[in-house]
Amino acid sequence: MKIDLRSDFTARPTKAMVEAMVRAAEMPSGFGLREDPTVVRLEALAAEILGKEDALFVPTCMMANQIAIHVCCRPGDVFLTEAEAHVVTSESAAASVLSGAMPRCVAAVNGAFDLDDLAAALKSGAALVLQENTHVRSGGRVVAFEHMQAIAEMARAQGVPVHLDGARIFNAATALGRPASDLAQLAETVSFNLNKGLCAPLGAILAGTSDFVNDALRVRQMFGGGWRPAGIPAAAGIVALQSMVGRLADDHRRAKRLAEKLATVDGIIVDPASTMSNIVLVRPTAMDPETLSAALEKLGVLVLPFGPSVRLVTHREIDDNAVEETLHAFRSARNGDD
Ligand SMILES: Cc1ncc(COP(=O)(O)O)c(C=O)c1O
Structure with a gap:
């Protein structure tokens, strides 16, 4: 899935x-x-x-x-x-x-x-x-x-x-x-x-x-x-x-982890300080957002092209595993892996 x-x-x-x-x-x-x-x-x-x-x-x-x-x-x-x-x-x-x-x-x-x-x-x-x-x-x-x-x-x-x-x-x-x-x-x-x-x-x-x-x-x-x-x-x-209100803090924690880890990946810009809730904006520098989104989709991760960035929103179905798999997909997408 x-x-x-x-x-x-x-x-x-x-x-x-x-x-x-x-x-x-x-x-x-x-x-x-x-x-x-x-x-x-x-x-x-x-x-x-x-x-x-x-x-x-x-x-x-x-x-x-x-x-x-x-x-x-x-x-x-x-x-x-x-x-x-x-x-x-x-x-x-x-x-x-x-x-x-x-x-x-x-x-x-x-x-x-x-x-x-x-x-x-x-x-x-x-x-x-x-x-x-x-x-x-x-x-x-x-x-x-x-x-x-x-x-x-x-x-x-x-x-x-x-x-x-x-x-x-x-x-x-x-x-x-x-x-x-x-x-x-x-x-x-x-x-x-x-x-x-x-x-x-x-x-x-x-x-x-x-x-x-x-x-x-x-x-x-x-x-x-x-x-x-x-x-x-x-x-x-x-x-x-x-x-469901009490669990939103988990979404925020996972969004923060995504932002902090993605900030260390080459070819994209992420500002972890601006991730204040459950949304992460990732700006690719080496390709356009649509190309990055298509590359990630092939790796099983759906993100939304959002102006100059792609948008990631955490929610109940994004658990710690999904966060790690997403980080892996970003690293692979950057390398052009399939
Ligand atoms: C800030 C804000 N207001 C309003 C809406 C509209 O919500 P709905 O899709 O339920 O019409 C959205 C949807 O993303 C939103 O982010």
Whole structure:
């Protein structure tokens, strides 16, 4: 079997998740949008973990982000983010098309806004600040808690809500040594994936105040996300929240080992200090990322060409053996071995 490091969403659900899904499949789901008892339990658990009044189960984190933008922005409004945010690079201009909202990109380094630039942008008027943590394009870098605090203070002083695109909020929380609720309290609304490091088969959460979630429910329907019956994926989501957060530290440790060892291999550049969570960016110097990725695939290792680099994401199925085999494959790929 191949070692798949392209994304953490490639990790399959655990046996406990599969069993929970089977039990949920046997329960009546009800009819209403928030009637399914398993969905109700997942949403309550997610809200509790984040310290928010309410939460909504949605199919994808992109949908969660777009619902938050739609609830907070009127057509013609500006929301503040940065050029490397997922919402700018990878959400197909959805905010402009679905909400008529324009992203204004504040200067930023590795996902952390330049605070002077943010202050200036807030002064010229914005309906929302959208912050991402961990920051995927920079290789899962973690925005410091104090930096998030500063952003929240500045936005709140202007009466502007903050949305945290926390697709990997539990990785950020793990890296910062804090509960996810510490990060969530620095944002009015929060989105996260259940199907990345937490290994659920699909689904995401959008959390905020009860009023916000009432609005979000209407917008979710408008965006085609009124999925029913959703108890089966929700059951896996509950297991994910209850049992998978604690193991993310292992993913981080393995990503760090990959980065440190790959940093010693010729023909590629890796900065172990920038590997702060479960993502490693490896920049080949002697070949292009696609060629390196194809060479690794022949050796049984799948990585993702990602700009000038290839991306490796650790997850539950990447154990210590897989790390060693990956290191071996990189050394062989460099030598042109087959
Ligand atoms: C930071 C960030 N936000 C949002 C998303 C979108 O998640 P989904 O694929 O569930 O829409 C991703 C996916 O990789 C992400 O990394």
